[in-house]
Amino acid sequence: MAEIRADMVANVMEIYVAEGDSIAVGDTIVLLESMKMEIPVIAETAGKVTRLAVSVGDVVQEGDLIIESE
Numbered sequence: 675m676a677e678i679r680a681d682m683v684a685n686v687m688e689i690y691v692a693e694g695d696s697i698a699v700g701d702t703i704v705l706l707e708s709m710k711m712e713i714p715v716i717a718e719t720a721g722k723v724t725r726l727a728v729s730v731g732d733v734v735q736e737g738d739l740i741i742e743s744e
Contacts, residue, residue, distance in 0.1 A: 676719045676743045680734040684708035689730055691741065695723045703741055704728065715740060 684706035691703055697717045706713040721743035728740050 675724070676721060678703060678715060678717070678740045678743075680706070680715075680736055680738045680740060682706075682708055682713075682736050684713060684734055686728045686730055686732045686734060687712065689726065689728065691723050691726065693723050693726050697721060697723060697743060706734070717743075719743070 685708070686704055687707045688705040691697060697703065698720045699717055701717045702714045703717055704715045706715060723741055723743050725742040727742070728734060734740065
């Protein structure tokens, strides 16, 4: 199981995957916004999304879970 976590405090602007989706290395998972900058969160491993832990409009803190995949 792989986890993608937030690197900083940010707002979740867009989500590009859903539970059950397959992802590949380099896919954009979500788009975060922090201090008026857009930050794409990129998959570092391939797999299948098993848990989506955020929704559009959520505020994530550094270290918060964004997705789990297997």
